[in-house]
Amino acid sequence: MVEDRKLDVLRAIVEDYVSTNEPVGSKALVERHRLGVSPATIRNDMAALEEEGYITQPHTSAGRVPTDKGYRLFVDKLSSVKPLSAPERRAIEGFLGGAVGLDDVVNRTVRLLAQLTRQVAVVQYPSLSRSAVRHLELVGLSETRVMVVLITDSGRVEQRIVELPGVVAEEDLGELRARFNARISGHPLADAPMLLAALPDAVAPEIRPNVTAILATVLETLVEHVDERVVMAGTANLARSTALDFPGSIHPVLEALEEHVVLLRLFGESGDRDVHVSIGGENPHEGLHTASIVSTGYGTEGTPFASLGIVGPTRMDYPGTMGAVRAVARYVGQILAESG
């Protein structure tokens, strides 16, 4: 069947182009792959593929290069996620296993991912909004200042300082701490406003203004804090890319990477449990039109905490990268579940 061979040709073009970084011609193709036909035949297929928009030539009489559409077909139909080798898995396990604390887990993860994929790695901190409260601590700093420390079940810690309208006694603070925790400990952060709404009414009127002030800060920390944090590593890998990968320069890409808010939206799209790929122009952000994103959610089974993934040139080893991203996400989820 002819259609089948055409797809074989596309696959071969993608694979060759990814590994050689040079437009691939019909002759080289039959030499490197056992296609069983002559270059002339391949040329016909290539003309058809070009007609359909899967490949293109940088200039007349040059080889072909996959288009975004070509990569898309390759990722969707022509390739499968490549599992990591046993040594690689062990290396991941060993490297992540030694982590102490959430910060350390996240930092190690992002470096590992950057090294494994040789791309720019991005890891989102476990999101506050999807976590549950583990403990809320109130620390009196002075008579009129309190530090609020929120600990989530993903191990994340947030703190705020509150200036109180009046003086607060240490015992009151202890009581408040107990009341807060009784109401929200173990509950998802999103439920907190509802659970805490009646709190000021339950305390003595004298300290009510203080309680209201603290409550406001707690709610702000819990809910309004959408400033999700991300960490990044491997930006140097971008500079390895050639002029072919990023026609203009890597400048717009670096700029896009600095807009963490944008990145988060892109990564958030990853369909939670599966590896998601966004290729070149599919990308909503202008600066990333020459780049691809491979991302996935991670977290304990059933409840993804956040996303992680990589950003690289559209010309990348998708099967391998997807395998690495998936594997790392799984291990991180596991580690967090164990230590959480």
Next chain:
Amino acid sequence: MVEDRKLDVLRAIVEDYVSTNEPVGSKALVERHRLGVSPATIRNDMAALEEEGYITQPHTSAGRVPTDKGYRLFVDKLSSVKPLSAPERRAIEGFLGGAVGLDDVVNRTVRLLAQLTRQVAVVQYPSLSRSAVRHLELVGLSETRVMVVLITDSGRVEQRIVELPGVVAEEDLGELRARFNARISGHPLADAPMLLAALPDAVAPEIRPNVTAILATVLETLVEHVDERVVMAGTANLARSTALDFPGSIHPVLEALEEHVVLLRLFGESGDRDVHVSIGGENPHEGLHTASIVSTGYGTEGTPFASLGIVGPTRMDYPGTMGAVRAVARYVGQILAESG
């Protein structure tokens, strides 16, 4: 006096080269600066300057470019730190003033610095070792697990999870918390080991193994935790640089920037209160031989917490950059002092 004019010439060369990014010739020099002499005279001076190693020519019959040594002389003797304009100061104040919490302060600072200098900005988190303990919190997660949360007077929070050898009761935890805080609260972290050494002996023998385990983790968090954190912004600014600025590519520079440990050592050198400049080859790290670092310490008066600064090409506006770095450091110190 001839020596004076030679220095004027060097200053003019540095200024012109920084602004035009092109080797500067004798003719252009007399046109742009009122030196009061002819190009031929300038040529003699330039020859002398080259002889002494302050400038060099990329190739015969090209203009001159400052060497690292030339920049060094310029920074030390021929320029003064340029104070920011009033609007700039107000902008800084406004931008940093709106910060909530330490993370926010640090993040805003690094972005501000990157924008102000148009270079890569680096900010070190307030160092643990130079801070004092504000509060130590022990949170029971389960019967045999405790989370240790350490809060320093710079607002930084560190947490660890401890697996206990035995079961611990909630009251014991409360007592321990009180004992810990009584001993170390308000004291520099560095003093903690000494202050806590006798703690296990002071508690009931039944819970001694647990106390020992917790103590070990606390000490680890307090002291051994040299993994100082840094944040970075503005890496995209590197890509603005031309091939002249980074002869090879920006790759080694980006790589060096990823080695946070190396960066920290470099920034740590900054003589605490004053702005420190390290130019090109002066830099111990190979990858940064084509880059310059402008850094300074920041913190409350008398006790610097940590360092911040920028990394850029040797061809940079030193007076302006030094002014920005100094101004930002001062404001951050101020903000931290207020909220601390």
Next chain:
DNA sequence: CTTGGCACTCGGACGCGGGGAGTGCCAGTC
């Protein structure tokens, strides 16, 4: 010490031609 003049050097831009990789098309074969 400064200056104008002058020969010299060298890199960058431009134009040109050959070589080669790769293509599209066509006619012939199975």
Next chain:
DNA sequence: GACTGGCACTCCCCGCGTCCGAGTGCCAAG
């Protein structure tokens, strides 16, 4: 109808020679 060999064509890349101009170093004179 699918495949193949042959062939003309296109266009990039590379090396070469040329030209131009900016900038220099040197020298002799003021």
